[in-house]
Amino acid sequence: MKLDEFGLIRTLTARVPVTGPHVVLGPGDDAAVLEALPDERVLATSDTMVQGPHFLPETMAPFDVGYKAVAASISDIAAMGGEPRHVLIALGIPSSIEVDFMESIYDGVGQICREYQCTVVGGDVVRTDGPLFINTTVLGATSRPPLKRSGAQPGNLVFVTGYVGSAAAGLDVLRSSSITAKEDAAFLTAAHQRPKPQVAAGQIFSLEGATSCDDISDGLASELNEIANASNVRMRIQTQRIPIHTAVRNLARVRGTDTLDYAFYGGEDYQLVGTASPFQFARILARCESIGISVQQIGRVEAGDGVVAEFPDGRLDVISAKGYNHFAE
């Protein structure tokens, strides 16, 4: 690394939006100064991506690392039904890394910030003797009641946005030499490298009174169990309703793996899973469809606990919270 800490900060912040709505003072002082609006509540979330567990040179270009790190935190704001606004980024950089590598990471940060109208208002840079890491804090706001994991009620419907399982299938494609059609590989690797947080969907869910919501970072099984536990209910999922892209089905066939494993246990889809009464769900569906967001009912909420999958042949199976877990054996 040829630049010193301050030179690097100048170079990086020049590549991303640093001024925008609600920013009184951006990077450069001891703290950013942000406007707080009287009828709003602030949402705050933080995530870290480390080279090794989260990305490898063969799975993610530096641009993707920056893009996905911010996407993961924007997704948490989406899951609360809020509007993401401000981003703080802490970097741990090994001394072997070159400046242009960090610039590419920041080009990815800049791209997603522009796509979601977010501003980078601060951060931190340290040298590390361990692997590269990037920590992202995203601040958002909402004037509506936030969507929690704890409001699901028996009689509610369970639904997800988009497709699930694509990002994990993309990781398989990137890490192995499976034979995949070019279009399938392109779709799956994009799902892994450039997830699109469902901010508009989350806002519609909260506007239309969804009773719970979570974003899918650790896999559908893990997130459904989180909602079931927090709400003291059982989720009954009809497996044939789960939206799984043909590219995932094709890959599972070639690899002899189970398509449903990608959806339940894969993670990193950054789609939303939520619950609502049938009446509210009809309104959510209509609003989402009118702006081109796909939402699919995958099951219903019952009295009880845990998550149960119902297969097309009528077989039932308990779906445990097994998903991506950093400290699992």
Ligand SMILES: Nc1ncnc2c1ncn2[C@@H]1O[C@H](COP(=O)(O)OP(=O)(O)O)[C@@H](O)[C@H]1O
């Ligand atoms: N080191 C920590 N200190 C305080 N709270 C934490 C810490 N790590 C995680 N949490 C909180 O625990 C909850 C669950 O974390 P996590 O599983 O990472 O959520 P998510 O999948 O939404 O990122 C979150 O509310 C998060 O803010």
Ligand SMILES: Cc1ncc(C[n+]2csc(CCOP(=O)(O)OP(=O)(O)O)c2C)c(N)n1
């Ligand atoms: C090289 C590599 N191995 C494994 C994975 C899979 N993976 C890493 S983290 C993760 C889950 C999400 O990350 P986490 O830090 O648990 O995010 P959070 O739930 O806190 O949002 C998954 C599925 C990956 N993306 N890259």
Ligand SMILES: [Mg+2]
């Ligand atoms: Mg987290």
